[in-house]
Amino acid sequence: MTVSEHTGPGGAPGSARGRRPATSREEVARAALDLFNHQGYDETTVDQIAAAVGVSRRTFFRYYDSKRDVVWGEFDAELVRLEHQLGSAPADEPMMDVLRRAVVATNRFGAGELDELRIRMGLISSVPTLVAHSAIRYAEWCDVVARFVAGRIGGDADDLAPQTVARAALGAAIAAFTCWARYDTDDLTGEVDRALQLLATGFDEGSLRG
Amino acid sequence: MTVSEHTGPGGAPGSARGRRPATSREEVARAALDLFNHQGYDETTVDQIAAAVGVSRRTFFRYYDSKRDVVWGEFDAELVRLEHQLGSAPADEPMMDVLRRAVVATNRFGAGELDELRIRMGLISSVPTLVAHSAIRYAEWCDVVARFVAGRIGGDADDLAPQTVARAALGAAIAAFTCWARYDTDDLTGEVDRALQLLATGFDEGSLRG
DNA sequence: CAATTTATAGCACTCGATGCCAAAATGGAA
DNA sequence: TTCCATTTTGGCATCGAGTGCTATAAATTG
Numbered sequence: 001m002t003v004s005e006h007t008g009p010g011g012a013p014g015s016a017r018g019r020r021p022a023t024s025r026e027e028v029a030r031a032a033l034d035l036f037n038h039q040g041y042d043e044t045t046v047d048q049i050a051a052a053v054g055v056s057r058r059t060f061f062r063y064y065d066s067k068r069d070v071v072w073g074e075f076d077a078e079l080v081r082l083e084h085q086l087g088s089a090p091a092d093e094p095m096m097d098v099l100r101r102a103v104v105a106t107n108r109f110g111a112g113e114l115d116e117l118r119i120r121m122g123l124i125s126s127v128p129t130l131v132a133h134s135a136i137r138y139a140e141w142c143d144v145v146a147r148f149v150a151g152r153i154g155g156d157a158d159d160l161a162p163q164t165v166a167r168a169a170l171g172a173a174i175a176a177f178t179c180w181a182r183y184d185t186d187d188l189t190g191e192v193d194r195a196l197q198l199l200a201t202g203f204d205e206g207s208l209r210g
Numbered sequence: 211m212t213v214s215e216h217t218g219p220g221g222a223p224g225s226a227r228g229r230r231p232a233t234s235r236e237e238v239a240r241a242a243l244d245l246f247n248h249q250g251y252d253e254t255t256v257d258q259i260a261a262a263v264g265v266s267r268r269t270f271f272r273y274y275d276s277k278r279d280v281v282w283g284e285f286d287a288e289l290v291r292l293e294h295q296l297g298s299a300p301a302d303e304p305m306m307d308v309l310r311r312a313v314v315a316t317n318r319f320g321a322g323e324l325d326e327l328r329i330r331m332g333l334i335s336s337v338p339t340l341v342a343h344s345a346i347r348y349a350e351w352c353d354v355v356a357r358f359v360a361g362r363i364g365g366d367a368d369d370l371a372p373q374t375v376a377r378a379a380l381g382a383a384i385a386a387f388t389c390w391a392r393y394d395t396d397d398l399t400g401e402v403d404r405a406l407q408l409l410a411t412g413f414d415e416g417s418l419r420g
Numbered sequence: 421c422a423a424t425t426t427a428t429a430g431c432a433c434t435c436g437a438t439g440c441c442a443a444a445a446t447g448g449a450a
Numbered sequence: 451t452t453c454c455a456t457t458t459t460g461g462c463a464t465c466g467a468g469t470g471c472t473a474t475a476a477a478t479t480g
Contacts, residue, residue, distance in 0.1 A: 016477080016478070017424085017425055017426065017477070017478050017479080018424085018425040018426025018427065018476075018477055018478075019425080019426050019427045019428070019475065019476040019477055020426085020427080020476070020477070021426085021427065021428090022427075022428070045465090045466065045467090046466080046467070046468090047466090055428075055429090056428070056429050056430070057429090057430090058428075058429065058430070058431090058469095059427080059428055059429075061467090061468070061469080062427080062428085065468090066467075066468075067466095067467070067468095094415070095413070095415055095418075096412070096413055128346060131345050131346060131349060132342040132343050132344075132345050132346050133342050133345075134342075134345055135341050135342050135344055135345040136338060136341060136342050139341060149418075152415070153415060153418045153419050154419065158389070158392070159389070160385060160386065160389045160401060160404060160405060161408060161418045163385035163388065163389060164381070164382045164385040164386070164405045164408050164409065164413075165408070165413050165418070166381075166385075167380075167381030167382065167384055167385045168378040168379075168381040168382050168385075168409055168413075169378075169381075170377075170381055171374070171376075171377030171378040171379075171380055171381040172374045172377065172378050174377055175370060175373035175374040175376075175377045175378075176370065176374070178373065179368070179369070179370045179373060182368070191370060194370060195370060195374045198371060198374050198375070199374065199378055199412065199413075200412045200413065201412050202306070202409065202410045202411050202412030202413075203305070203306055203374075203375050203378075203409075203410065203412075205304070205305055205362070205363060208305075208359075208363045208371045208375070209363050209364065226446080226447070227446065227447050227448080227455085227456055227457070228445075228446055228447080228455085228456040228457025228458065229444065229445040229446055229456085229457050229458040229459070230445075230446070230457090230458080231457090231458065231459090232458075232459070255434090255435070255436090256435080256436065256437090257435090265459075265460090266459070266460050266461070267460090267461090268438095268459075268460060268461070268462095269458080269459055269460075271436090271437070271438080272458080272459085275437090276436075276437075277435095277436070277437095
């Protein structure tokens, strides 16, 4: 009675040829986040993560390009969702409304995911190494928004106006996430919505005080 | 006829005791930027920079904490200027006007500095390692703005509103800088002013197209 | 059992960064 | 001049992240 079928830690029962993966991205992420959370990010070495999962150091780097990337999970997938949300909006809906709805929609998480998300965001917004690396990932997010804005107002995505809107929107979203991760408010989408609402008002002091 | 007086590459003729510094932050920065510009940032090792200035690798790290920091020059001084600009504005001037004026004012550079500044900004906005590190330095900038906003509208600098305004303003400023560094417009302050003007209008589509 | 495919382990190496200590260079005092 | 305090430098040893290369283990197919 052979196990077979390659349903190793990876899961996907697809092509079942060759040696089975010894672990999976998810398992590595769990072990790593656990270590980060208990003994700190900088104090955790890649060797420790690898050992915790039971693979070699070299194998860790086949699952994630860098130690930093572990914290970001499946961020790429979220970018795709954002791009789709922005692209499928009615053309007559105001640009900033579309943007706000899309950002809010892509940041709806189930109650089960929130705890881990808070750990991730806490790390991203507090550990210097990760704060730094966040700029790389957020730049991809910015590109998506800038292309959308350029499509709306005309011109190139690299022009001043689309870049300004995209980077400002990013700033608002990060502010919302950071505040949410730090305080105990459970309402992440609410924070995101508020931040982008403020942005769309041009930060008039009446709205800000309200 | 001894030289004495310690007017080594450092300049400051202050306390003239102990061994003279072999170089200065400015000299190191010049040599490093030159290498970065000609053979690329990642392709330049710290050993090469040190050798170009004629000091040991270990000494380089006494002038700059990291290879990345070289590109940022005297950024700390600019933060002080920004804080002062924001603090010394009349209390009845609208918040976003103060912010825009202050950011524009702290980014006025003489014609002689623009070439080097463009190299610096080009590197910061294009080399992944430096894009990443920029988040660290920009976070300090954000703190200054957030404290100013909190002072205006009340509440804590870590609250959602001040954080949102600060990070959005940062985004606008970065957009202006990046566009300026990439194109050949000589009008840096103009770009910054435009970006922050857009921000204050809430990105209404009329202004964006204009 | 052999061939093929896939994943892993391990080694060597580069590079940034840090801690530690000895040595060089300078001014001032005995 | 000689010795001392001070400051900076140089070199070494070390750590940790990340990469390229190669051999090997495990699995399916024929």
